[in-house]
Amino acid sequence: MNAIDKAQPPILDVRDLEVHFRTREGLVRAVNRVSFSLRRGETLGLVGESGSGKSVTSLALMGLVPNPPGVIAGGSVMFDGVDLLKLPKKRMRNIRGNRMAMIFQDPMTSLNPTLTIGRQLTEVVRHHKGLNRHAAQERAIELLDLVGIPSPARRLGDYPHHLSGGMRQRVMIAIGLACDPEVLIADESTTALDVTIQADILGLFASIRERLGTALILITHDMGVVAGVADRVAVMYGGRIVEQAPVHELFARPRMPYTMGLLRSIPRLDEAEGHRLTPIRGTPPNLARLGEACAFAPRCDFFAAGVCDRVVPPLRPVAPEHRAACLFDVTLDTTVGAMRPAEGGAP
């Protein structure tokens, strides 16, 4: 795809991240020993259903987990060699929005309705880069142009309600890009948009990466979005990463039954007419009640009693650059009972 220098150390390296929420129901382990890394210019798709811990993971990276009730219980987030979790508040603020930015889910509510687009754009650059009013204005126009907003100079005086949803999303991306961040996190940034606009925005992400070399974490529940843009995919379930692989590998040879379920529930054009989609049965797990068992076990088609409900399957290598958290190789036509459960440990 594009030039990702694999020799370079990753710009972002998350190790064993744990985020807990203290609730009345008990301790909710929203993010459970999540590890992944991101190289410069790379796009990582973080996929999972609602409540799987995707958004909490991204909030933890930005240092914005609401506390209380949230606590970062462990792990490290190395950003360009610095552990963000250990950074004092003020220095974290200098990174946030500047070297690492996030684009929110809902373009309709994530812009301040009482400030013009121009003010909201210039605010970030003036704050982080100390530009004067004029230079900030120029930068704002440049950014709006970059995200494909026509006649950008005239848009600066507009209020958010003057713009359509797709336009607002572009403005939010422009704000995210304002300080040339090394890492951009897009949290369900295309979910609230029409499909055509969605495609535009994804195209925009791709071109931004090409032109600016920004590393992108794309948080979504839409496998289709991931297939189009991401280099690598991490699938989250029940607060854990359950499978991680390059995008082609994941789509060609999914190893975790949950990933398979996700892929099966995408409508396909090449399927015979009358073919019905196969949903994943059951509902997402209650994160407060995860015990020593595979979180997906109750919904799994390959469930093996006495094994899957006894052990938390470790994320283990199953192919080069491909790791999955399943005790069995369900892609092989073997009876699961015949396999030894603890085959291979965590790397």
Added chain:
Amino acid sequence: MTDATASHSDAESRLTRTVRAIFTFALRKPLGAAGLVIIAIFGVLAIGAPWLAPLDPFQINPGALLAPPSPQYWLGTDEFGRDIMSRIIWGARVSMFVGLMAVAIGSTLGAVLGLVGGYLGGVVDDIIQRIVEVLLAFPMLVLALAMVAALGSSTWNVIMALAVVLAPNAARVVRSSVLTIRERPFVEAARNMGLSDRRILFRHILPNCVAPFIITATAGIGTTILSEASLSFLGLGTPPPTPSWGAMLSNNMHSYMVEAPWMALAPGIALTLVVFGFNFLGDALRDVLDPKLRAG
């Protein structure tokens, strides 16, 4: 849609847009517009008192004590022969000044407290809220009365007393808006951009609380003017001989009500009109600025 909006704003200057907005307001809210007109008239009288008052409001005229309304004294004279018309015009100055200043100071103070408390929450909010509740527990006038009695009566003490009385209400209104606004995604987005708390509070949250704030403030002006009059009526407001509507009312009540009813009627009507004016305007503003009606 966006292009239409742009050409719209290009073609019209700021002034014509303001004028158009005022006309739309007048058409949609005739009572509010009437209120605005009343306030404007009294405002002009207050500002232009030295030139608009036909006579000197302090000039005692032994030859025309308790004179009924006549071409010379439009609204009659009081027990010292002072022209009531002139005193009403000068009194507008006191009433409007006290009303506006007290509301401006009190509401601003309250707004800052509400803003800080609502945003920070926790102990700071608890302390502010307990103080606010204590102040709210007193009847407004009694509290103002006590404060003026303690401070001594002067125009500024009246203003400060009324401001303190007004602040809790503003604090509550602003705090409640802050509580809802701080949970909105754009605030989280702002935090995500690495902006400081102070910047988020004043640049992103404050502008979104302005509408309810303006409404309470405007609605409070009428009541405040009335309170000032009540304080003066009770002899604790603006000290004589400065003409004040409340004091003018009280001078006359006991002895001259039957002989010279115009002495009480004129300031009473003036007071009623101004309070009506501000209340009408406040009501209309509430309807117009209501975020639910304004969206889109």
